[in-house]
Amino acid sequence: xxxxxxxxxxxxxxxxxxxxxxxxxxxxxxxxxxxxxxxxxxxxxxxxxxxxxxxxxxxxxxxxxxxxxxxxxxxxxxxxxxxxxxxxxxxxxxxxxxxxxxxxxxxxxxxxxxxxxxxxxxxxxxxxxxxxxxxxxxxxxxxxxxxxxxxxxxxxxxxxxxxxxxxxxxxxxxxxxxxxxxx
Numbered sequence: 001x002x003x004x005x006x007x008x009x010x011x012x013x014x015x016x017x018x019x020x021x022x023x024x025x026x027x028x029x030x031x032x033x034x035x036x037x038x039x040x041x042x043x044x045x046x047x048x049x050x051x052x053x054x055x056x057x058x059x060x061x062x063x064x065x066x067x068x069x070x071x072x073x074x075x076x077x078x079x080x081x082x083x084x085x086x087x088x089x090x091x092x093x094x095x096x097x098x099x100x101x102x103x104x105x106x107x108x109x110x111x112x113x114x115x116x117x118x119x120x121x122x123x124x125x126x127x128x129x130x131x132x133x134x135x136x137x138x139x140x141x142x143x144x145x146x147x148x149x150x151x152x153x154x155x156x157x158x159x160x161x162x163x164x165x166x167x168x169x170x171x172x173x174x175x176x177x178x179x180x181x182x183x
Contacts, residue, residue, distance in 0.1 A: 077117035080159035098167040118154035142169030
């Protein structure tokens with residue numbers, strides 16, 4: 001998407017420069033041509049390229065036949081905080097920091113207690129709503145160890161701005177030690 005945006009930006013700046021330096025070159029083009037060419041013809045290949053890229057990248061997160069089930073981590077939203085629990089560790093207390101194994105897909109089971117919230121870690125992928133009485137699941141993968149900022153992307157009341165959280169991706173060898181058990 002970044003390179004597509006750069007290409008479009010460059011095209012628009014080139015057309016702007018052409019219109020300022022040689023106005024007669026663009027004056028001969030009829031408005032209908034601009035609308036059909038710039039409004040219909042140009043977006044189609046760009047949207048097709050973005051669709052294909054999204055489908056290919058999204059395919060990597062889908063479960064493959066015969067592959068092991070990914071880890072499941074629970075994310076519970078309430079005004080105005082996120083709590084994360086790890087069902088594969090008996091008696092583990094919920095935390096306010098999401099710990100992920102780097103390089104492995106993880107299913108995040110998202111629920112809410114009071115109002116609609118939205119779970120989002122921008123650098124790791126899409127977002128999903130947390131709706132009271134409903135369970136949603138999003139699959140994310142941190143490709144390398146690091147700290148990622150997560151937020152609630154749905155206005156949920158007066159304390160909404162404080163509803164951020166930290167997601168820490170750990171090397172697989174360090175992950176079990178960090179969360180205090182074996183996944």
